[in-house]
Amino acid sequence: MLDAVCKAEGCTRPRVTKGYCHGHYVHHEYRGLTTPMGKPKHFLTNVDLGEETATCALCGDNTPVLISYRRGTGERYARMCLSLYPGVQERALNRLAKSSYVLTATEREALLERQGGICANPSCDARDDDTSRWTRLATDHDHRSTDHAVRGLLCRRCNASIGMAPGDSLIGVLGLAVYLAAHERPRMAGVLDGLLNEVVASAGVAQV
Incomplete structure (x- = not known):
């Protein structure tokens, strides 16, 4: 494995581009300077x-x-x-x-423990892995509320799915569930459609 330290003499910062840390890369490669850079401001x-x-x-x-x-x-x-x-x-x-939905490290650890270390979606078993931003569970919050309350920790795929659902809401997700059930589980489509109508009625909005 290559050395993770910048190759500039005397520098101990992590290497980022072409073997240099960001500062030395800009100093030597981009600006073309050869004099010692010293400690960055x-x-x-x-x-x-x-x-x-x-x-x-x-x-x-x-x-x-x-x-x-x-x-x-x-x-x-x-x-x-x-x-x-x-x-x-x-x-x-x-x-x-927006501190109401930015979790501290302690708060996130407690929430993750309550979820059993996996995605909050009951049908998903993706585990939290902080070695990459793509495998680390994302903090899901309610975009529609004024305080952006945290709802849970979701894997990137589940979090993106909710965000892309119409209105980022239960109604949007249920609408998609009715659509899928009509093709995969026709007998369940009526039950889900009834549930969707109930949620729409309780929310006081018209179904589109």
Whole structure:
């Protein structure tokens, strides 16, 4: 396995591109400079991978950071301060500001334990695996509520399925269930359709 450390002399930061850390890649490869770079202005310490924050030498404490994964091992690490990417930083700050659905590491661990370490969908057995963002269970929250309350932890596929359902709601999912039942389980289609009508009536909206 290749060394995971930047190949620039004296640098101990993780390698990202062409054997260099991000700072040395920009310094040597992009800008074409050959002089020693030294410690970056946005040098990070006290990294909290769970909260995705760190102490930045320039920006201060609890600064949002960009999290990446090391090739081969999948280990998470803080790549850089998000102030270097204003658009990304703004989105991260907005996400952190909505604390009603941003779980702390402790809250997420407790919720994951209640789910048995797997996706909250009873028909899915995908386990939480933090070696990759694609296998780590995503935090699902209610986009329609004002407080964006957390509903559970879902695998990427299940989370995307709910998000793509009409209205991101129970009505949208039940509508798809009626459609599938009509083709796969015709006897169940009537039962599901009745349940859908009941939910629509209780929600006080007209079925489309």
